[in-house]
Amino acid sequence: MPELFILIPGRTLRQGRGISEGKFGQMYQDEIHALCMAPEDMQRLGLANNDRVRIISPSGQVETTVAAAKPGELPSGLLFIAYGDLSSQLMGQDTHGSGMPTSKGIDVRI
Amino acid sequence: MNVPESDSPTPTIIRDATCTFCGCVCDDIDIHVEGNRIVKAKRACALGTAWFLNHAADDRPSCLIDQKPASVEDGIRRAAELLTDARYPLIYGLSDTTSESQRVAVAIADWIGSNLDSTSSVCHGPSGMALQGVGEVTCSLGEVRNRGDLIIFWGANPAESHPRHFTRYSLMPKGMFLPNGRKDRTCIVLDVRKTKSAKAADQFIAVKPRCDFEALWTLRALVAGIQLDPEDVLQQTGQPLKIWQDLAAQMKQAKFGVIFFGMGLTMTRGKHANTEALLALTRDLNQFTRFACKPNRGHGNVTGADNVVTWRTGYPFGVNLCRGYPRFNPGEYTASDLLARREADAAMILASDPMANFSESAREHLRSIPYVALDPKETPTTRGAAVAFTVATYGINVPGTVYRMDDIPIPLRPALTSPHPSDFDILSGIEQHVRQIIANQ
Numbered sequence A: 001m002p003e004l005f006i007l008i009p010g011r012t013l014r015q016g017r018g019i020s021e022g023k024f025g026q027m028y029q030d031e032i033h034a035l036c037m038a039p040e041d042m043q044r045l046g047l048a049n050n051d052r053v054r055i056i057s058p059s060g061q062v063e064t065t066v067a068a069a070k071p072g073e074l075p076s077g078l079l080f081i082a083y084g085d086l087s088s089q090l091m092g093q094d095t096h097g098s099g100m101p102t103s104k105g106i107d108v109r110i
Numbered sequence B: 001m002n003v004p005e006s007d008s009p010t011p012t013i014i015r016d017a018t019c020t021f022c023g024c025v026c027d028d029i030d031i032h033v034e035g036n037r038i039v040k041a042k043r044a045c046a047l048g049t050a051w052f053l054n055h056a057a058d059d060r061p062s063c064l065i066d067q068k069p070a071s072v073e074d075g076i077r078r079a080a081e082l083l084t085d086a087r088y089p090l091i092y093g094l095s096d097t098t099s100e101s102q103r104v105a106v107a108i109a110d111w112i113g114s115n116l117d118s119t120s121s122v123c124h125g126p127s128g129m130a131l132q133g134v135g136e137v138t139c140s141l142g143e144v145r146n147r148g149d150l151i152i153f154w155g156a157n158p159a160e161s162h163p164r165h166f167t168r169y170s171l172m173p174k175g176m177f178l179p180n181g182r183k184d185r186t187c188i189v190l191d192v193r194k195t196k197s198a199k200a201a202d203q204f205i206a207v208k209p210r211c212d213f214e215a216l217w218t219l220r221a222l223v224a225g226i227q228l229d230p231e232d233v234l235q236q237t238g239q240p241l242k243i244w245q246d247l248a249a250q251m252k253q254a255k256f257g258v259i260f261f262g263m264g265l266t267m268t269r270g271k272h273a274n275t276e277a278l279l280a281l282t283r284d285l286n287q288f289t290r291f292a293c294k295p296n297r298g299h300g301n302v303t304g305a306d307n308v309v310t311w312r313t314g315y316p317f318g319v320n321l322c323r324g325y326p327r328f329n330p331g332e333y334t335a336s337d338l339l340a341r342r343e344a345d346a347a348m349i350l351a352s353d354p355m356a357n358f359s360e361s362a363r364e365h366l367r368s369i370p371y372v373a374l375d376p377k378e379t380p381t382t383r384g385a386a387v388a389f390t391v392a393t394y395g396i397n398v399p400g401t402v403y404r405m406d407d408i409p410i411p412l413r414p415a416l417t418s419p420h421p422s423d424f425d426i427l428s429g430i431e432q433h434v435r436q437i438i439a440n441q
């Protein structure tokens, strides 16, 4: 049974460095494919670091690997991923008249 | 502009070079050049170092037409034809190039009657909309450095997005009225997750996800002296009333408070309503003390894009020039919407990567129309372009002007020559051809 989470895509140092090194390079690609989850959620779902998970949003779905966030960094129920191709695939097109699609705080199922 | 020869045998140091990777636009970097490479970027952060050390000239051709090498002249001609043939074109990007190039891009949009949008629309565009409604109490980063004794970051994570923000402007510097630097300042971070920036703060306040609007209005009410129900506040913001009461009191007591806000506000549900609440809170606080707020702008010259597009059209982004005069309507003339609704029939993408950052439906449509892309690097967007130009990198190869996130224009001091033309040269060529085509129609 998929569980509901809120996904927060954001910038990271490695993603920023990866942009300069090249978007087809290893660092950038690794970083934008790394999903972070609270350790207690990992435990509850029986997940270990580097397990593959499917993230489903109302606009798309992607598969990637998951890793535990550092204790205290991410509250239970929240997921984090670096901005990039994957997070964009999960984002809807509606900008609610602002020009900006809702790119943070996306409802997803794991 | 003094650009060293690329094959110079002796190491050259360019002093006070400008990093254009992020909106901090640090202009105190010493660049060490050996041969045709930058080998050291003194004082640059990890992002700035990666920026300087990874921009050796790309060995791709300067121009590709339909992914095949072509001459730059043919590329310019093809680009001009493609844009003038279009019925509803889009010019998008602008934020990672000089203001000189941005000016030419706006001119082309004007000649062809195009939609014109910058990456602002998917960054701090909602903040631009909010400040049109509420106004903005602002200040320069120099004032923050010399006066800011209460520094708040809301939905912003400069430790990872603007790594020298703390040391150069907001937290660590000893300022004119803050002789002890960090010891004289209080820093509070508000966010939905405990970011790396929270570690540098005196206090971290976790905001309930997607409830920044509620938290900001709670603070507005408390600053105005309105009584609130503790249970409602806890339920709506994720924090007890006491936390917000203490924060409101601290804000009022500050001598010079500053709120830096990020895309945690603009990209989350509420968008411009969130930033409107924050701008209004800042305005309210000025009844008690001096308070300012600043968006933490991301791209090196996104602030320049807002400035240039505003001074040329009257609006910062999401502008339509089809009727021969500018119209502004975010949601209608913004790139993400125009593409997702399948309206644009050709595009020119300048120094940005919508193929990596836009929604799938927008990307799908961009893939289906002819477009021109100008970028120093190969990106998913350049890979799909009908005409792709590899251009010299601003700040590293190309001189010009960029605007720091506080609207201060800063000159660039390039370190290397490039075998590729600048986007200014390409855009100027396209503009010239466009004008010829229009004159002959």
Ligand code: SF4
Residues within 6 Å of the ligand: B019, B020, B021, B022, B023, B024, B025, B026, B043, B044, B045, B046, B047, B048, B049, B162, B163, B164, B165
């Ligand atoms: S803080 Fe930004 S502008 Fe300054 S060196 Fe780092 S990346 Fe460059």
